[in-house]
Amino acid sequence: MSRVFNFSAGPATLPVEVLEKAQKDLVDYKGTGMSVMEMSHRSSDYMAIFDAAIASLRKLMAVPDNYEVMFMHGGASSQFAMVPLNLFSKSKKADYIHTGEWSKKAIAEAKRYGKVNVVASSEDKTFSYIPKVTKDMFDPEADYVHITTNNTIYGTTFPSLPEVGNVPLVADMSSNILAQVYDVSKFGLIYAGAQKNIGPAGVAIVIVRKDLIGKAMDITPTMFNYKTHADNGSMFNTPPTYAIYIAGLVFDWLLERGGVAAMQKINEEKAGWLYDFLDNSSLFKATVEPASRSTMNVPFVTGSDELDATFIKEASAKGLKTLKGHRTVGGMRASIYNAMPQEGVKSLVAFMKEFELRNK
Amino acid sequence: MSRVFNFSAGPATLPVEVLEKAQKDLVDYKGTGMSVMEMSHRSSDYMAIFDAAIASLRKLMAVPDNYEVMFMHGGASSQFAMVPLNLFSKSKKADYIHTGEWSKKAIAEAKRYGKVNVVASSEDKTFSYIPKVTKDMFDPEADYVHITTNNTIYGTTFPSLPEVGNVPLVADMSSNILAQVYDVSKFGLIYAGAQKNIGPAGVAIVIVRKDLIGKAMDITPTMFNYKTHADNGSMFNTPPTYAIYIAGLVFDWLLERGGVAAMQKINEEKAGWLYDFLDNSSLFKATVEPASRSTMNVPFVTGSDELDATFIKEASAKGLKTLKGHRTVGGMRASIYNAMPQEGVKSLVAFMKEFELRNK
Numbered sequence: 001m002s003r004v005f006n007f008s009a010g011p012a013t014l015p016v017e018v019l020e021k022a023q024k025d026l027v028d029y030k031g032t033g034m035s036v037m038e039m040s041h042r043s044s045d046y047m048a049i050f051d052a053a054i055a056s057l058r059k060l061m062a063v064p065d066n067y068e069v070m071f072m073h074g075g076a077s078s079q080f081a082m083v084p085l086n087l088f089s090k091s092k093k094a095d096y097i098h099t100g101e102w103s104k105k106a107i108a109e110a111k112r113y114g115k116v117n118v119v120a121s122s123e124d125k126t127f128s129y130i131p132k133v134t135k136d137m138f139d140p141e142a143d144y145v146h147i148t149t150n151n152t153i154y155g156t157t158f159p160s161l162p163e164v165g166n167v168p169l170v171a172d173m174s175s176n177i178l179a180q181v182y183d184v185s186k187f188g189l190i191y192a193g194a195q196k197n198i199g200p201a202g203v204a205i206v207i208v209r210k211d212l213i214g215k216a217m218d219i220t221p222t223m224f225n226y227k228t229h230a231d232n233g234s235m236f237n238t239p240p241t242y243a244i245y246i247a248g249l250v251f252d253w254l255l256e257r258g259g260v261a262a263m264q265k266i267n268e269e270k271a272g273w274l275y276d277f278l279d280n281s282s283l284f285k286a287t288v289e290p291a292s293r294s295t296m297n298v299p300f301v302t303g304s305d306e307l308d309a310t311f312i313k314e315a316s317a318k319g320l321k322t323l324k325g326h327r328t329v330g331g332m333r334a335s336i337y338n339a340m341p342q343e344g345v346k347s348l349v350a351f352m353k354e355f356e357l358r359n360k
Numbered sequence: 361m362s363r364v365f366n367f368s369a370g371p372a373t374l375p376v377e378v379l380e381k382a383q384k385d386l387v388d389y390k391g392t393g394m395s396v397m398e399m400s401h402r403s404s405d406y407m408a409i410f411d412a413a414i415a416s417l418r419k420l421m422a423v424p425d426n427y428e429v430m431f432m433h434g435g436a437s438s439q440f441a442m443v444p445l446n447l448f449s450k451s452k453k454a455d456y457i458h459t460g461e462w463s464k465k466a467i468a469e470a471k472r473y474g475k476v477n478v479v480a481s482s483e484d485k486t487f488s489y490i491p492k493v494t495k496d497m498f499d500p501e502a503d504y505v506h507i508t509t510n511n512t513i514y515g516t517t518f519p520s521l522p523e524v525g526n527v528p529l530v531a532d533m534s535s536n537i538l539a540q541v542y543d544v545s546k547f548g549l550i551y552a553g554a555q556k557n558i559g560p561a562g563v564a565i566v567i568v569r570k571d572l573i574g575k576a577m578d579i580t581p582t583m584f585n586y587k588t589h590a591d592n593g594s595m596f597n598t599p600p601t602y603a604i605y606i607a608g609l610v611f612d613w614l615l616e617r618g619g620v621a622a623m624q625k626i627n628e629e630k631a632g633w634l635y636d637f638l639d640n641s642s643l644f645k646a647t648v649e650p651a652s653r654s655t656m657n658v659p660f661v662t663g664s665d666e667l668d669a670t671f672i673k674e675a676s677a678k679g680l681k682t683l684k685g686h687r688t689v690g691g692m693r694a695s696i697y698n699a700m701p702q703e704g705v706k707s708l709v710a711f712m713k714e715f716e717l718r719n720k
Contacts, residue, residue, distance in 0.1 A: 004393030008400040011601055019387045019395050026383040027376065033364030033679060035379050037560040037606065040368040040682055073562065074433040074583055077597035081581035109582055195598055200397040202433065202562045202600025219579045221441035222469055223434055237437035238555055240562025240600060241371055246397065319393060322400055 005344035008322035053248030076193035089215035100151035150176035199247035271295035301331030365704035368682035413608030436553035449575035460511035510536035559607035631655035661691030
């Protein structure tokens with residue numbers, strides 16, 4: 001089979017141009033006589049790859065100089081503990097906005113190390129919207145406020161950032177980092193697992209304001225202390241070298257295409273095609289209220305479990321893969337990250353139209 | 361340049377047959393229309409890869425049924441904290457044998473969570489030997505005894521396992537796992553970073569006796585609790601999927617070659633060529649006492665820093681790469697893991713002979 005359109009929520013589709021580059025250099029990277037996988041992380045060849053990846057990411061997100069940019073092991077799930085262990089430095093209180101499965105896990109972990117106040121939640125409607133918050137709802141003494149900018153499972157995105165005053169805003173940006181423009185200076189800390197918009201699973205990115213580093217709780221394992229990684233340029237131990245290399249290739253691919261602002265425009269266009277169709281369909285409907293809709297993850301249903309199952313099966317046979325929705329929402333979900341070609345979304349919409357005609 | 365011989369201590373050389381397989385399938389894995397990097401970790405295609413990797417590892421090490429085999433994030437360095445956090449369940453005391461830089465880090469981390477007794481150390485002679493220990497030196501009430509089976513930096517290996525009675529023996533096996541036969545039932549827990557004898561950096565292996573799971577200290581982050589990963593088949597969060605895939609290819613490669621016992625024989629032969637030459641050389645000498653020598657990492661010196669530097673430079677020009685020794689030992693180090701072809705060691709010895717003749 002030739003390349004399919006893979007709508008997986010993560011690990012997710014990568015740019016074919018990146019994969020082809022990686023394939024070409026897999027056994028012998030640019031005449032070094034070895035694979036990137038085989039290079040000492042401290043070799044000059046690898047350090048060039050690593051430094052370029054950090055520089056590209058800084059450029060893509062216009063990261064100010066007073067922020068560290070680090071590659072980490074352990075995915076976003078490790079950050080659920082690292083954030084409280086490192087940031088509970090004064091009041092040991094934090095405000096969380098609860099918008100889905102991932103914020104639930106983040107909240108549960110933070111509660112183990114301090115006091116968590118759930119400022120707002122959309123659990124009442126299966127997380128199908130982003131709750132409205134105002135500045136007075138936040139505790140000015142909290143050590144931080146935590147949000148999940150994009151909710152992969154439910155297909156919601158914060159339409160705007162909450163106003164939190166001087167309290168550091170912490171964001172799990174796993175599923176929309178590099179897909180829409182954010183002003184990094186509005187955040188105390190941003191983290192993201194790589195396997196949606198960045199590269200292969202097994203590496204996470206942490207962007208943290210430098211003044212927040214170095215205040216970890218005493219019980220913090222050395223590998224969970226941001227200071228360990230900041231002091232050692234993400235090389236306290238061997239980093240996931242190959243995953244970082246692929247991430248660097250993705251960063252270059254984004255830069256060649258005009259960066260995050262250009263991708264945001266394309267992402268809005270791609271998601272627009274799907275939502276426009278869904279809002280006018282007699283068979284399919286979107287599950288998220290319009291103001292909170294994600295450009296990354298688009299859940300939809302027919303209303304019939306049987307028809308949903310038929311749709312997923314027939315779509316798969318046409319090379320439109322991994323469209324099954326998360327069990328908590330049911331139906332379908334199309335994850336259309338940066339690397340999903342416009343052609344993929346067009347093919348999906350065309351197939352949905354055709355399926356609708358046959359199943360009216 | 362064609363493929364070089366890469367003597368890096370880690371990340372290290374991989375079997376070229378594995379790299380070629382990975383290259384062939386990188387953009388489209390066996391007709392699935394996607395890269396392994398892009399597969400949902402819960403898809404049937406990926407689960408088949410994952411399950412086969414676990415099964416192969418179990419077979420290679422003849423892991424008994426009462427042991428969990430897990431893939432983890434975070435490298436061996438995370439295990440330095442995970443071991444005490446999970447195993448300090450009764451006396452909160454542990455015995456450590458101190459044989460190098462890595463045991464030093466392991467000891468420092470364990471001290472943060474309980475009482476560490478350093479039973480024996482070879483620090484007095486720059487870790488150039490494995491200290492002798494007897495059963496009476498160990499505390500029968502300790503929660504565990506920790507050793508580093510092979511010391512990458514200093515080039516030593518435990519000639520035999522210490523007798524520790526009923527106390528669980530914990531081993532950092534990062535640099536000789538799958539390179540020599542061990543009886544897993546002698547251990548409470550084995551851990552290893554992948555980037556030496558297994559695959560790409562970014563994944564670690566933990567093999568742990570099931571009765572030791574589920575007793576973690578309250579402060580343990582969820583991601584650092586073995587129970588989290590045991591209960592979820594290493595998929596509590598997205599595992600480093602591509603690194604595990606490559607590890608699986610390496611396991612297959614080992615099985616095709618007769619498994620660990622066959623590799624051990626080849627490794628002894630390869631190391632033998634080097635040590636035989638070193639013991640008879642008028643210019644080079646090995647730094648480790650004969651009884652403690654590693655078949656994986658062979659440090660050696662000329663006695664002259666200038667000559668060492670010349671050797672490294674000339675060797676590199678001949679495609680014998682990454683031979684510089686660790687700064688604490690100086691000189692040279694040849695890491696000759698499973699994937700280093702016999703031809704690589706022969707070429708190194710031949711060049712050393714030639715260099716010796718020119719520099720008598």
